[in-house]
Amino acid sequence: MASFQEIINSDKPVLVDFMAEWCGPCKMMAPILKQVKEALQDEVTILKIDVDRNPQAAQAYQVMGVPTLIIFQNGQIKWRQSGVVPANHLQQQLRQYIASPK
Template sequence: MNSFQQVIHSDKPVLVDFFATWCGPCKMMSPILEQVKHALGDAVTIIKVDVDKNPQAASAYQVQGVPTLIVFKNGKVLWRQSGVVQANMLINVLKQHQTAAA
């Protein structure tokens, strides 16, 4: 959990995908996250958190459904949405927060 806290306190946007291995829509997010990473490169950090293996992280951010995507910057939640989110929407959200002061 400590390293999770360190990652989300980055001064660049961090997209966290809270997922579960048994979740169908979560599997759909993997190629979408690849597209986002390819489009934005090192300007953003993307991590996946398995809610079954990390229940404390999921409960800390009131994740009740998977997939839940949360964008952090400097430890603050800037955006969150549950369900499958298309790559172009995620890219736009992350670009907005690249320059925004947190």
């Protein structure tokens, strides 16, 4: 399995959901992320990071509250937002970074 660093260094946009099991709004994000994945298929990678199990990842990206969503591309943060984000808004953000067909 690829490491977190390898995954976020992809030229494909990677949406990382920093979440926690005990977090109510995080649970609301699950069906939203599923909807985004269904809409964008293999054009994006979606990762869930449990901040309780991976405190160093949360610390590295200054995640103060959950859920925090960050879009990475080529290892760089392209966009970030905390709280529940509607599927259409997430898709709009991600589409900006999907490479146009060659």
